[in-house]
Amino acid sequence: MAMTRLCRLLLLLPTLCPMLAMAARPMITDDARVVDPNSCQLESWAKHNRDSTEYWVLPGCSPRENLELTLGGAVTRQDGESQNSDLMLQAKLLFKQLETNSYGYGLVVGHAQHPRLDNNSSMIGNTYAYIPVSASFFSDKLILHTNLGALHDKENNRTDMTWGLGSEIPLANKLDLIAETYGDHRSRPYYQAGLRYWLVPERVQIDTTYGNRMHNNSDERWLSIGLRLLSAPLW
Template sequence: MHHGRVLVALLLSAAVLPFDTRAAASLLVDDATITDAHHCQLESWVRHTRDGQEWTAVPACTLADTEWSLGLTRLPGQPSPQWAVGAKRVLVERRQRRWGLAASAGLGGTAHPPRGDDWNLAVPLTVALDAQDKVQLHLNLGWARHAHVQGHTSGVGIEVALHHDWSLLAESARDADRQRSSQVGLRRVLWPGASVDLLAVQAHHLRDTRWLTLGFNLAALP
């Protein structure tokens, strides 16, 4: 019963989203949490770059203690959308401690022509830096292969609760091609389970390459 509702929610989420994605959220660095059991969520965002707008949508649901996600992205100037599927599982929960650990894996490619030779493995670690859990540090280590390039990946991010509805986000990440990007911005909670991110991004390996990201996060009902 629960499994059927979760699968239906996942399919409905994918059906109403723009056919566009990438395999992550509007953030570059992942945290060590997943969606509640038998619940779904939707992360979507648009990036405004010098080449145009990049649209992404990633619905995800948790079954058997594992969060399963499906991402679709449309990049500017490319007729074929990109797809990505992922699985994420919590290894150490934060309920009785100030840190948590998870593991994730992903596979992706293009829809036309059908291709699925991009993959990644990662271990996110989240640490609460204060007793009130208002400042969280996120660390990522992993390995990825993309476009015939493979190597280790890493990232560090910080999330600071400024007010009941506002948070400061700042992070920096390196991909398998040793290219680093950083971003800083704000998150605004609209209502319980829904929030908006506004982020300014700098790609350090490309001179004068900056863009803005507007993200929308929605937690679905069980």
């Protein structure tokens, strides 16, 4: 019964919160945190690339302690037209919660569907897994996140090793500086940096970031703006 309610919440959250069509989850490097048990969140963002804009919505819920399930996707607008571009299903399990002046770690597995590069109407799938590790220093004045994992590219029938390194640094009472770099073992890494602000502590958060590929002047740069909502326990 609890899982049935969870699935319904995951499917209904985007329709219950239409104002989130232009919002963002800022960091690609994941953290060793999950939402509170029996609670949900909605991470969403608009990412403006050089030739397109992506609108993402990722609702997630915690059916029990230390477990978070996410189901969502994106719509991309390019050349004046919109189309479905991505679908994602992910599960995160924590083995140790992140605490002040300590560390946490877990396991994430997921599957993402993407459009084919040749404009074929069919979708291709990538399956991935990684280990998120987070550590707190100086009473949460610095929090570091690392990811190490793998992604299987179905279309090219290959597996890439993936990695990420991110940081959170409080600048003021409700304002954080965030920065990260991430990539895989086959190509130049990406970087991203920005600000995160709590409009309502522990409930409503906004953010904005700028990113690009290392040693790239402009072709792959992007800007994002995002909104994150967290609920009180729902069941």
